[in-house]
Amino acid sequence: MILALSACVVVVVALLWEVIAPQLALWRSRRRAGRRRVGSVVEYDPGRERRAEQRARNLVRSCVNDEEWAMYRDLGFLRVWGRCARGPGDGEGESRRGAPYAYLIYPHKPIIAFVPQTGQLLSEYCVEFPDLDRPYGSARLPDSDDVLAKWMALTGDERRLIASANMHLPGRQVDPVAVRRDLWRLGRWEQARLQREQTDAGSVSA
Amino acid sequence: MRLLRMKPGHGEVVIAEGDVEVPAQEQELVEAFRAQLDAGMWAAVPTTGSGGRREAELVRSFEEVPRDAERVIFFPRAAGGGC
Numbered sequence: 001m002i003l004a005l006s007a008c009v010v011v012v013v014a015l016l017w018e019v020i021a022p023q024l025a026l027w028r029s030r031r032r033a034g035r036r037r038v039g040s041v042v043e044y045d046p047g048r049e050r051r052a053e054q055r056a057r058n059l060v061r062s063c064v065n066d067e068e069w070a071m072y073r074d075l076g077f078l079r080v081w082g083r084c085a086r087g088p089g090d091g092e093g094e095s096r097r098g099a100p101y102a103y104l105i106y107p108h109k110p111i112i113a114f115v116p117q118t119g120q121l122l123s124e125y126c127v128e129f130p131d132l133d134r135p136y137g138s139a140r141l142p143d144s145d146d147v148l149a150k151w152m153a154l155t156g157d158e159r160r161l162i163a164s165a166n167m168h169l170p171g172r173q174v175d176p177v178a179v180r181r182d183l184w185r186l187g188r189w190e191q192a193r194l195q196r197e198q199t200d201a202g203s204v205s206a
Numbered sequence: 207m208r209l210l211r212m213k214p215g216h217g218e219v220v221i222a223e224g225d226v227e228v229p230a231q232e233q234e235l236v237e238a239f240r241a242q243l244d245a246g247m248w249a250a251v252p253t254t255g256s257g258g259r260r261e262a263e264l265v266r267s268f269e270e271v272p273r274d275a276e277r278v279i280f281f282p283r284a285a286g287g288g289c
Contacts, residue, residue: 062252149284155260
């Protein structure tokens, strides 16, 4: 009798296990997935990113002068004149005879040093401003904040920024053909701006 | 004076705001400033030079911030990129 009852109990438990085990596995996997979703994944929100970029553009506009803002708005990059006497990163004081070189600042690309008179590319400076707090899951600043950070660091303490960067020969990351095309675009843009200003001045005086 | 900080996914946020001529508010600004430097930020003060030239001044302490500065912008310190 006891043997028969034991056999029945074993059969019932086995049958129940067959029913319950898949439910248990499903519950466990849902719980694990739920933990992952809450803990580490922040969903990408294109609207938030656009608003962040708009704020960053307004901040750039409030910091740079009208010409630089127009350059960034129209061409997508900024030019900053170098100040070291013997070239980028030189430690022997600032140049007093005009800028022998300049930089092009692109969002999330290396800073390009070049000679304005000849268009010769000197070097690329790879530098980032990673926010390790990662407030929305990314350490990457909005494009215009990245440009403004480079602009502030270059105009505020050029040597400190250049010392923090990884220097490479031109062409490692940014296509030299594209940079030369941008320098050509910059030249045309400056000519057009100058002509506009002369026209405006002429119409005012007349 | 306003202390602003650049943030990924957001743009700048106001960390603190106050009048440096009011001691209590200045103390709050100093503490917020130090907290940002301790968090590894660089601090820059946008300025307008002679002839309207715009530039920035990187400052390493609150004492270096001009008293008449309208804002200080904090951004993550530069690191050599992986590019």
